[in-house]
Amino acid sequence: MIKKLEKIINEAIIKTYGRDTLREQVEITPAPEGMGDFATSFPFKFAKILHKSPQKIAEEVSENVKSELIKEISIAKGGYINFTLSDIAYKEYIGEIESKKDEFFREKPKGIKVQVEFVSANPTGPLHVGNGRGGIIGDVLANLLKLQGFDVKKEYYVNDAGSKMDLFADSITYYYLKLCGYEAKFPEEGYKGEYIKEIAEDLYFKFKDRYIKDGKPDREAIKDFGKDYMIWQIKKSLAKFGVFFDIWFYESSLYKSGEVEETIKIFKESGYTYEKDGALWFKSTLFGDDKDRVLVRSSGEPTYTLVDAAYHKNKWNRGFKKVIDIWGADHFGHIIPMKALILGMGLPKDFLDVIIYQIVHLYENGKEVMMSKHTGNFITLDELIDEVGKDAARFFFLLKSADTHLNFDLTLAKKESMDNPVFYVQYTYARLLNILKKAGEAGKKYKGIEQTDFSLLTEREERNLLNAILSVKDNLKSIAKTYAVNKLPFLSIDLCKKANAFYQKHKVIGSENEQERLSLINATVIVLSLIMDLMGIEKKERM
RNA sequence: GCGCCCAUAGCUCAGUAGGAUAGAGCGGCGGAUUCCUAAUCCGCAGGCCACAGGUUCAAAUCCUGUUGGGCGCACCA
Numbered sequence: 009m010i011k012k013l014e015k016i017i018n019e020a021i022i023k024t025y026g027r028d029t030l031r032e033q034v035e036i037t038p039a040p041e042g043m044g045d046f047a048t049s050f051p052f053k054f055a056k057i058l059h060k061s062p063q064k065i066a067e068e069v070s071e072n073v074k075s076e077l078i079k080e081i082s083i084a085k086g087g088y089i090n091f092t093l094s095d096i097a098y099k100e101y102i103g104e105i106e107s108k109k110d111e112f113f114r115e116k117p118k119g120i121k122v123q124v125e126f127v128s129a130n131p132t133g134p135l136h137v138g139n140g141r142g143g144i145i146g147d148v149l150a151n152l153l154k155l156q157g158f159d160v161k162k163e164y165y166v167n168d169a170g171s172k173m174d175l176f177a178d179s180i181t182y183y184y185l186k187l188c189g190y191e192a193k194f195p196e197e198g199y200k201g202e203y204i205k206e207i208a209e210d211l212y213f214k215f216k217d218r219y220i221k222d223g224k225p226d227r228e229a230i231k232d233f234g235k236d237y238m239i240w241q242i243k244k245s246l247a248k249f250g251v252f253f254d255i256w257f258y259e260s261s262l263y264k265s266g267e268v269e270e271t272i273k274i275f276k277e278s279g280y281t282y283e284k285d286g287a288l289w290f291k292s293t294l295f296g297d298d299k300d301r302v303l304v305r306s307s308g309e310p311t312y313t314l315v316d317a318a319y320h321k322n323k324w325n326r327g328f329k330k331v332i333d334i335w336g337a338d339h340f341g342h343i344i345p346m347k348a349l350i351l352g353m354g355l356p357k358d359f360l361d362v363i364i365y366q367i368v369h370l371y372e373n374g375k376e377v378m379m380s381k382h383t384g385n386f387i388t389l390d391e392l393i394d395e396v397g398k399d400a401a402r403f404f405f406l407l408k409s410a411d412t413h414l415n416f417d418l419t420l421a422k423k424e425s426m427d428n429p430v431f432y433v434q435y436t437y438a439r440l441l442n443i444l445k446k447a448g449e450a451g452k453k454y455k456g457i458e459q460t461d462f463s464l465l466t467e468r469e470e471r472n473l474l475n476a477i478l479s480v481k482d483n484l485k486s487i488a489k490t491y492a493v494n495k496l497p498f499l500s501i502d503l504c505k506k507a508n509a510f511y512q513k514h515k516v517i518g519s520e521n522e523q524e525r526l527s528l529i530n531a532t533v534i535v536l537s538l539i540m541d542l543m544g545i546e547k548k549e550r551m
Numbered sequence: 552g553c554g555c556c557c558a559u560a561g562c563u564c565a566g567u568a569g570g571a572u573a574g575a576g577c578g579g580c581g582g583a584u585u586c587c588u589a590a591u592c593c594g595c596a597g598g599c600c601a602c603a604g605g606u607u608c609a610a611a612u613c614c615u616g617u618u619g620g621g622c623g624c625a626c627c628a
Contacts, residue, residue, distance in 0.1 A: 040571060049570050052608065062608080085571055086608090130628070170628055287626055298554075298624075305626040312628050340555070341623040366556070367621075408564070411556055413621070415563075429576070435590050443587050450587090479567090486567070498565060501575080512583090512592040529587095551590070 009101055009478040010036045012077065013046055013091065020072040021050075025058065038475060041468075044082065044090035045475050051087040062087025079463075093478075098462035101478055105531045106457055110538050113481050115157035121327050122158040124150045126334035127246070127253075128165040131238040132176040133201060135245045135389040138336055138368045141414060143251045143389075144405040144544075145365055145493055146334045151542045152488045152496075161328075163255040165319065168235050169263060170312060175199065177231035183208030185225060188217040207237050245390045250398055250544045262318045268310050271318035271353075275303060280352045295348035316342075317349040324355055332491070334363045363491055365410040371417045387418070396421045396428075399545050403430035406543060409494040429501055430545060436504040437540065438551045440533050443516050447526055450517060454526050464521045465528065469510035473528060476506050480535050484542075500539045507532050 013036045021034070039047035051062035051069070058065060066083045073081055077100075080092035105112050126146025129139045146162065153160045167173075178195040183205045185192035198204075211219070211233050219226040219233075239256075246252065262268050272288070275281050280291045286306030290313075293300055303314040323331050335342070343362050350360050370387055393401050395418065404421070407429075408414045421428075447454075465474060480499070487495050507529075516525040540547050 035568090035570095037567075037570085043571080047571085049609095052570070055608070088571065167628065172628060285626080289626095302626045307626075309626085311626065313626095316628090337556080337622050339623090339628090342628090343623095344554090364556080364622090412564085413557070417563085431590060432576090435588080439588055439591085446587050483567075490568080492567090495565090495567075498567095498575085501565095505575085508591060509593090511587080512589090515587065517587055551588075 009093075009097070010046070010482040013048075016073060016075045016077065017048060017050070017069070017089075020069050020074075023072045024069050038479060039090050041472075043084060043088075044080065044092040045471065045478075046093070047088055047090045049088055051089065055087075095461055095463040098474060098478075099457055099460065102460075102462070102474075102527055102531050103457035105477070105534055106527065109534050110541075113484060113538055114155055115485075117159070118157040120158050120329050122153055122160050122330045122332070123163055123323055123326075123328040124153070124160060124332045124334065125163045125165055125323075127242075127251070128167070129242065130167045130170075130172055130176075131235050131242065132172055132199060133238065134203060135242055137370060137387055137389055137392050137416065138365075140249060140389040140392065140401065141365050141368050141405045142334050142336060143246065143249060144402050145363065145410055147251045148406060148493045148496060148543055149332065149334075149363075149488075149491055151544070152484065152493065155484065155542065156488045158330075161254045162252070163257055164253045166235075166239065166256060166258045169259040169315070173231055173235070174227070176204075176234055177227050179204045180208050180211070180234045181225045181227070181230055184211055184230065185220070187212040188220055190220070190223060203241075207234050210237065245388070245393075248393050248398065249389060250402065257319070259315060259319070262315060262322065267318045267322055268315055271314060271321055272304065272310070274321070274353055275314075275317075278352055278354070290349070290352060292345055292348035292352065295351045297344050297348045301345050301348075313345060313349070316346060317353060320346070320350060320360065321353055321355070324359065329359075330361065331359060332361045332363060334365065337364055337366045340364055361491070363410055366413045368405075368414045368416055371415060372419055392416075392418075399430045399434070400428045402544055403428065403433075403497055406494060407497050409492065429497065431551075433497075433500050433504050433536070433540065433545065434548050435551050436507055437533070437536050438548050439511065440507060440529050440536070441549055443529050444526070444533065447517050452517060452522065452526070454530070455523060457527065460524045460527050462524055462527075465524050467510075467514060469506070469513055470525075470528065473503075473506040473510050473532060476503055477528075477531050477535055480539075496539060496543050500536065500543070503532065503536055503539070507536075 014034050017034050017036070034048060034050045036046050036048050039045055051065040054060075054065050055062045060068075063083065063086050066087050066089050070081045070083060070089055077094055077097035078091050079094035079097075082090045082092075084090055124146050127135070127139050127143050129135055135143075150160045150162045175195060175197065176199055179198035179200075182192045182194045182198065187208060211230065219229045275290060276288075280294060281303065282289050282291065287302045288304035289300045290303050291300055301313050302311050303317075304310055320331065333346075343364070346362070347357075347360060351357060396404070400421070404416065405414070462474065465471065480503075483495070483499055487493065487499075510528075514525070516522060516529055519525060537547060
């Protein structure tokens with residue numbers, strides 16, 4: 009609806025001043041209470057350019073606004089223009105929602121392949137709560153981008169080739185050797201969690217001492233076993249969390265396919281490399297980095313940096329035009345080098361967007377719970393979901409914008425889980441649905457949009473709810489554009505507040521404007537259902 | 552030291568790409584239920600938007616500096 013109003017205003021501006029160079033300056037926002045339905049403040053912006061007062065501009069332009077969608081137009085506070093919408097505007101809009109349902113909010117396929125890569129935690133341990141935060145941001149963003157018509161794929165990058173994996177294998181080996189009756193020494197900096205022991209026990213249970221030959225453990229085989237075990241665990245946790253990936257991409261596959269070697273060649277041929285101290289360096293300072301980066305170590309081993317470059321080249325080769333990587337704050341330092349690598353390989357500058365989410369701090373009984381895979385002292389995502397439930401966990405993670413720290417108070421979450429806003433939204437949904445159900449049972453027939461007259465809905469609560477619905481499509485578009493998925497729960501809460509305010513004060517069934525109110529509630533249910541689907545929150549028919 | 556993120560009500564946080572009187576939840580106080588789900592609603596109290604300057608008709612929002620908290624600055628991943 010906002011888009012439509014913008015168009016109407018722009019036409020009026022052209023008609024008034026004969027030019028449209030100011031087009032982008034026009035913004036339509038919801039009007040403050042009691043000042044109509046929507047508003048714009050563009051006359052202030054035009055004042056300097058046109059050498060006229062905002063008041064005058066508002067007057068001149070509003071005289072040229074001619075649209076059946078607008079019932080009333082008024083000027084306030086020296087230059088704001090406020091609109092009151094006509095019955096036709098509501099009828100058209102609500103009518104479309106009624107007939108097309110979710111599809112009304114879906115944009116036409118753009119034919120653009122977009123990849124969202126997230127979680128991508130090393131398969132050296134269970135997912136922790138921070139991975140949950142990345143998981144929900146990625147999952148919901150993917151949903152949102154799909155709605156906007158992009159061809160979206162969700163991908164998990166499995167780092168199964170680095171030195172961390174060796175350490176992981178050696179940690180398992182320690183317990184495995186002991187189970188097989190050998191002496192063993194726990195590796196320095198090894199992974200200490202209880203799960204390491206469990207993997208070793210599982211390995212021993214299944215294969216006894218098959219992976220020890222002449223007292224020497226088969227590191228690769230143990231690594232593979234541990235990796236598969238961990239990935240299986242991770243997939244289970246994600247499923248419980250409602251997160252599913254289209255593609256599981258293995259780092260090791262880049263070695264096998266020769267793409268790592270290929271990438272070295274690309275960089276060497278680009279002329280952006282040099283040899284120093286026996287290593288191959290990339291001149292990333294040419295692309296805004298503050299130091300050059302090593303691609304191949306003096307030992308001949310490729311660095312993580314190089315492999316990541318190969319990985320992103322691979323993404324490009326698969327036809328993605330846009331790649332969104334979602335990383336924890338600890339990877340912050342990698343953004344600039346990564347973008348430099350993209351440019352160094354000759355890929356477009358806007359190919360990669362990175363979303364950084366800040367650390368999740370867990371609190372229990374007022375004290376912070378320290379989390380580290382190395383000490384083994386951490387709360388897993390699994391445990392969190394068991395404590396507060398999938399819906400609450402998703403909603404809570406989603407609620408804060410990615411770039412602010414998230415304090416998750418477990419004690420509070422456990423104690424007050426029934427006060428969690430997710431229940432508010434689910435309850436409201438069930439309640440509204442019940443009206444439609446009751447109306448059906450009572451034999452109340454909805455006669456269709458043509459038989460409704462929204463100008464009859466003049467109560468404050470009715471207008472607020474109607475206008476909130478009219479903004480949703482534009483809201484979703486702008487949220488997708490800025491990747492600000494944290495606004496989704498707020499959007500749903502806002503809608504619910506308005507719905508509940510209406511519900512509390514006015515009856516639907518048997519009321520004078522029953523037709524119009526049924527239409528309003530029906531549209532609210534459709535919109536709320538859509539937003540809950542986007543967030544991956546379960547819709548309950550009764551609570 | 553350098554770079555980035557954060558600082559808004561007692562607590563947890565929003566603040567729609569500079570706009571009208573800065574909002575919500577929780578907590579506190581006071582109300583509402585013969586009626587579609589009270590897991591609800593309405594009202595009151597609570598603010599130097601960290602601090603100091605600047606830009607603008609207009610700043611919580613943009614710029615500069617200061618303070619406090621966090622993250623990053625590897626031939627780790």
